[in-house]
Amino acid sequence: MKLVITCEHGGNKIPSAYAFAFKEHTDILKSHRGWDLGILDVFDFVKEEANFYKASRISRLLIENNRSLHHKDLFSPYTKILSKLQKKHIIDQHYLSYRMEVEQEIKKFLDQGEKVLHLSLHSFTPQLNGEIRTTDLSFLYNPKRDEEKFWILKMRKSWKILSNLKLRLNYPYLGTADGFTTYLRKQFPERYSGIEIELNQSLLKQGQFSLLLKQNLKTMIQQL
Known part of the structure; x- marks a missing residue:
């Protein structure tokens, strides 16, 4: 098995050529x-x-790397x-260049006869539109794909042994919604598994607790 780790929303950078579009909206770039x-x-x-592994540091407000080209919120x-x-x-420059490199590396592993596990890392805001996550x-x-199950x-x-943090599946989003892993499942219907890991942003702000979370996540990955 080959492991691929990506991060579609790692940064909030805006290329200088498009900075004018955010001149009055710099605060929104710093938000979730x-x-x-x-x-x-x-x-x-x-x-x-x-x-x-690969991460994008371009803001999702420039272009949404975790959406399909046809999506209304691209x-x-x-x-x-x-x-x-x-x-x-x-x-x-900022969408296809990122996604095609990941896709090509997955194809290379599959062409070698390997299975691929793709972990796409994300975080979510603890409160959205009045709802507490x-x-x-x-x-x-x-859940219809046996290898992903x-x-x-x-x-x-593994996580249950490592941590008592509350874990849920397909929350606060569905794993079958439009996204990079959903797209890649269609490109590679066999021997590819795509799983998104969503972490609560409130945990990532808590210093030593954040370090423990990262250590536990790393240990879990090592045990795959």
Whole structure:
């Protein structure tokens, strides 16, 4: 088995060519809407366990790397106003360049006869639209795929031994919703498993507790 670890929302950077679109909205870039707070630090802590890893540091408000090209929210309200030529450049330079490299590496492993487990790391805001998210972390997967069910059972058992943090499955989002892993399942219907790991941002702000969380996550990955 080959392990791939990615991080689609690792940063909130805006290329200088498009800074004008956010001139009056710098605060939004620092919020959970601009990026997955704290997740890049987690990614950097565990990435060496992977056979291939990659993170995007471009803000999701420039372009949403975890959505399909046809998705209505591919571009944010701040970039939907850009010209077709500008949008094409963003897609080519910051969307396709990221996703195609990951896809090509997965294909290479599969062509070698390997199975691939892809862990896509994310974090979620503890409160959204008045709703309190009542879990510490979650694994998102497709329950109709036997190999993903196998990995979920293995990860769930390992996590239960390592930590008493509250774990849920397919929460606060469904693992079958539009996303990078959903796209890759269609490209690689056999021997590919895509699982998103969602961490509560409130945990990632708690110093030593955040370190323990990262250590436990790394140990779980090592046991796969």
